[in-house]
Amino acid sequence: MQSPPQLRLDRQICFALYNASRAVTLAYAPLLAPLGLTYPQYLVLLVLWEEDGPSVKELGARLELDSGTLTPLLKRMESARLVARRRDAEDERVVRVRLTADGRALRAKAAAVPEAISCKLGTTRGDMARLRQELVDLTRALRDGR
């Protein structure tokens, strides 16, 4: 018995997305390994380089990750001396995440990463911006329509 078209793997947008996401993460790995970073850790640094000292909550809002993911990830980054975690004196519930000198210094080395990735992707900047927007819209549609 033949599979109906809707159940065929090669028709699944979800599978294409899942594969593309893993392929991109793999593409980052050799660029980030020399910096001692994983891809999610790199994302955390992107946030911190924009604005240092967010709470775990704020970081999670930016990255759409919860404390169950972030807490152990940040602890590993703390062990690697990239960030420091400290309770907020004003509100002891809050843990603030700050860059160390090492963490700040890493930004210069990371500057070459986006260029290298964009080269691997091999598409024009405009195409990428459009694709990015489509993905953002799709994500929002799923999140809001829940």
Add this chain to the structure above:
Amino acid sequence: MQSPPQLRLDRQICFALYNASRAVTLAYAPLLAPLGLTYPQYLVLLVLWEEDGPSVKELGARLELDSGTLTPLLKRMESARLVARRRDAEDERVVRVRLTADGRALRAKAAAVPEAISCKLGTTRGDMARLRQELVDLTRALRDGR
């Protein structure tokens, strides 16, 4: 000090992709949970419903997953009585994965899943097909250019 544009989180195609992929997986969860499936397990079934009895290797080629991921996943599916794993008599290195009656029967229930997802996505079929193709191309560019 301001982050250069290339390092800003909201410019990263990779981050949009990573988020979209996770959002889609989350969207599947409530549809698959009643069937007792996770999203990767659902992908395995999509392959088996198309062609039953592939080796772990062939399954991995379809899904771009290695035995390190598939072996434990398939063992869980075997515990759930959805598939059976058996060494090939011709070549004892090969393990073949076959649907059980339960696994085959699940296809009828899963038939409603693509429709429900497509509804959540809320875009036209044509747009989805185009986006899917762009993602496939992007994935291939990364895989081949390695």
Add this chain to the structure above:
DNA sequence: TACAATATAATTGTGCACAATTGATTGTCA
């Protein structure tokens, strides 16, 4: 001021991903 409700991060438990290694089997070729 008690005390319930809320907010925040951490913890627990499950299930992927993936690199690297291991073990068993098969193929090859001198």
Add this chain to the structure above:
DNA sequence: TGACAATCAATTGTGCACAATTATATTGTA
């Protein structure tokens, strides 16, 4: 035939994701 390479799945170890729960601190309110 007998080493040796290649193939395939399983294993080991690390690091996410995420649901559900827990612990602690703060806020709102009767």
